[in-house]
Amino acid sequence: MKGSATNIAIIFLLTAATIIFEISLSRLFSYLLSFHFVLLIIAFSILGLGVGQITYAKYSEKIDHSLLWWIALPSISMFLSFALLLGLSQIGVSSSTDFGLPIIILLSTVPFIAIGIVYAHIFEVDKRNVSTLYAIDLIGAATGALASVFLLNTFGLVQVVVIAIGLLLLALVIGLIAVKNRFLKILVPLVLVIIFLMGFAKDALNFDIPVAKDPSKDMYRLIANPSFKSEKLESRWSAFGKTDLIKFTYPDGTVSKSMFIDAAAGTNVVNIDELAKDTVEMGKVLSGFPGVFALSFLSEKEKDSVLIIGPGGGIDIAATYFMGFKYIEAAEVNPSFVALMKKHNPSTFFDKENIKVHVNEGRNFVVENKGKYDAIMLTIPVTKSSRGTDFYGLTENYLFTMEALADYLDGLTKEGAIYFTMHARQEVYKMLANFLELQDQMGVSQIEALKKVYIYSNGMNPVLVMKKHPFEQKMMEKVHATAHYEELDRDLIYFPYIQQEGLDTTVQNVNYKWYMFDDLLYDISKGSYAYDKLWKAASINLSPVSDDSPYFFNYNNGIPDAMTTPLLLGLFIVGWFIFNHFKGWKSVSFSENTTMDMQRKFKAWALMSFLLGFSYILIQGYLFQVLNLKLSNPSQSFSLLLFTFLLGNGVGSLLTGTFKKNLSRKLIIYTALIILVSLLTVYVLLPIWYKQLSEFWIALFLLLPSFFIGIPFPVLLKMASSLKEKKSIPYLLGISSVAGVAASIFAIVISILYGYRFVFLLGLFGYGVVIVLANRLKTLKIVQS
Structure with missing residues (x-):
């Protein structure tokens, strides 16, 4: 395949299909597996690209x-891989079994290896146009990222994967025509007929994917329970994930409905009209909602407006409706939730004039409506579903940072309050750590800060209530007394102004201790202990959480358990590179005609390729983390950011096609510009305009640094194309790819330990090392100028 137009078309189709398949796999695994396995499997899958490129080099x-066989392999392997993954999930082979995870990883990786081989071949045979090919690669990936959102929101997951396979088949047709094989007259029409039939079979391909037989999935455990019947009423795929509406029928004839996102964290569907007709059932449902107790003490002037973040099936909406709130708004990040409720539960979500449900990310919506609400409610808004570029952090992490808490407080009216309903004690402690640290930064002492907080618990779901200003003492005395009467004094409880009561006695040499309030919180409220003892004395991670390290649900001190295996993979990649680097890349198996100078060139280029691939991902990760908070939909935000970033890279790479001389000097100049422009963007432009950023301006902000980030690597490839050695370009591509996989893992680990700002600075440092290396090569005149 020597025609440039042919190669450009194939590269575009390959990379677009790769991104669509990668994002589709992330959605599939988020549905079938526990969220912490998704990062590991996707990391191995993307690693397959680098493995394929290096395999071609060898x-x-x-x-x-x-x-001809290798050109056909990507489409064949993608079809077989996806079909087997669906099949294995239904026969009990899952990530929870001893051999399940390796099988899933292998099946996921094979298509990427096949794509990497074809990709490397094209770059090798058309090395004179390496800049254009690399630019098309990035533009194809950008197109795939943007198209994946539309496709996943329009079609079922199986249909989207078939579209990706169709793109690979189209690439095969183009390759067959270019190769001019003697079987061309048979193969090309055959492949075109297959693509044609796939288009007609779109309805047949829209079948439902059952939940995997994995006990870690809440929906599977309930469906598998023989004590009651279950029926799936409707399922919807979107870029956010898969949403299922399930009907449960119990032995006594009663019926309930629940919604699940990615088969986890179900939420009961609550119908306002049905509850209004049955006051007994209303009392039963509302009494099971812990937040009702706190709302019952509000005066009429404190019930003008409420915002519910993550309304789920509508329990919060129903509770505030029957408690007399005049205007109710809800922000739900999952569009499929809202669509299903519009169809199956309109009385709660759409039929009432004083209820308005928005498809939006809750925190973003609060910022847009500053100072508007008497109450902001967050009732366990956790989906246990992976999101974002790292596939480790949960969407909900950003709802529970110090900056998020500050946004909620700004969203309140003067008399307003925030109502957090949590899973357990540790979540309350962590949110209190956020609040106390935030108050300290505002100059408010811990004694005064804890006058703005009270906590009660039914023993399962503690409720944490916060205000801008201190609660009134008489009100707290009344709420405290009623909490005891309603038996909401189990486990974790704290009220300001109330004196601690306790028991500390010894009976038969056994010491018994009991305290009415949490002893640590009470002592902090009295100033007996510094507030930071709340997390410093804990055996788990209860430290305040910031947007720079937004991992609220990480309770591990140090590296989380879920990151251990991915980290080992990252360390293996780094170790593999270091071993080969110090061995002089003997595994490359250069020909006998290869001189020592050529080998020295390759060794230097290999190091710079690794650094460029590593630094690229680190800078990308930081920019995405900063800008993602300004967008209203996590899945669409990721695709928009990825599209813009890759498009900027592609335009920058196209520019390198005009570079003919002084390549080492240009590498130094443009790498230096990456550092300068990134620093300018992050420390000057973003702070000035961050609050006013719209999606259009976010795109422009990303285009500026991404344009320069797309230049150094294709320049390096142009340098390597001067070698007659046939293995250099594929090896450099493979080294850069595997470096990116390692970087994506280390970016998460580093951001957990030190924050994303450190990730950004480490990425800039990597680019700085590239400048030093390029300047050294230029000085030694090893690189052609």
Whole structure:
């Protein structure tokens, strides 16, 4: 395949299909598996691209000899891989079994290896146009990122994967025509017929994917329970994930409905009209909602407006409706939730004039409506579903940072309050750590800060209530007394102004202690202990959480358990590179005609390729983390940011096609510009305009640094194309790819330990090392100028 137009078309189709398939796999695994396995599997899958590129470098002669087969392999392997993954999930082979995870990883990785081989072949045979090919690669990936949102919101997941396979088949047709094989007259029409039939089979491909037989999935455990019947009423795929509406029928004839996102964290569907007709059932449902107790003490002037973040099936909406709130707004991040409720539960979500439900990220919505609400409610808004570029952090992490808490407080009226209903004690402690640290930064002492807080618990779901200003003492005395009467004094409880009561006695040499309030919180409220003892004395991670390290649900001190295996993979990649680097890349198997100077060139280029691939991901991760908070939909935000970033990279790479001379000097200049422009963007432009940023301006902000970030690597490839050695370009591509996988893992680990700002600075440092290396090579005149 020597025609440039042919190669450009194939590269575009390959990369677009790769991104669509990658994002589709992340949605599939988030549905089938526990969220912490998704990062590991996707990391291995993307690693397959680098493995494929390096495989081609080692066995290029054999691969070129049977090229037709290898061109067909990406589409064939993608089809077989996806079909087997669906099949294995239904026979009980899951990540929870001893051999399940390796099988899933293997099946996920094979298509990427096949794509990497074809990709490397094209770059090798058309190395003179390496800048254009790399630019098209990035533009194809950008197109795939943007298209994936539309496709996943329009079609079922199986249909989207079939579209990705169709793109690979189209690439195969183009390759077949270019190869001019003797079987061309048979194969090309056959493949075109297959693509045509796939289009007609779109309805047949829209079948439902059952939940995997994995006990870690809440929906599977309930469906598998033989004591009651279950029926799936409707399912919807979107870029956010899969949403299922399930009907449960119990032995006594009663019926309930629940919604699940990615088969986890179900939420009961509550119908306002049905509750209004049955006051007994209303009392039963509302009494099971812990937040009702706190709302019952509000005066009429404190019930003008409420915002519910994550209304789920509508329990919060129903509670505030029957408690007499005049205007109720809800922000739900999952569009499928709202669509299903519009169809199956309109009385709660759409039929009432004083209820308005928005499809929006809750925190973003609060910022847009500053100072508007008497109450902001967050009732366990956790989906246990992976999101974002790292596939580790949960969407809800950003709802529970110090900056998020500050946004909620700004969203309140003067008399307003925030109502957090949590899973357990540790979540309350962590949110209190956020609040106390935030108050300290505002100059408010811990004694005064804890006058703005009270906590009660039914023993399962503690409720944390916060205000801008201190609660009145008489009110707290009344609420405290009633909490005891209603038996909401189990486990964690705290009220300001109330004196601690306790028991500390010894009976038969056994010491018994009991305290009415949490002893640590009470002592902090009295100033007996510094407030930071709340988290410093804990055996788990209860430290305040910031947007710079937004991992609220990480309770591990140090590296989380879920990151252990991915970290080992990252360390293995780094170790593999270091071993080969110090061995002089003997595994490359240069020909006998390769001089020592050429080997020295390759060794230097390999190091710079690794650093460029590593630093690229670190800078990308930080920019996405900063800008993602300004967008209203997590899944669409990710795709928009990825599209813009890759598009900027592609335009920058196209520019390198005009570079003919002084390549090492240009590498130094443009790498230096990456550092300068990134610093300018992050420390000057963003702070000035951050609050006013719209999606259009976010795109422009990303285009500026991404344009320069897209330049150094294709320049390096142009340098390597001067070598006659047939293995250099594929190896450098593979090294850069595996470096990116390692960087994506280390970016998460570093951001957990030290914050994303450190990730950003480490990325800039990597680019700085590239400048030093390039300048050294230029001085030694190893690189052609």
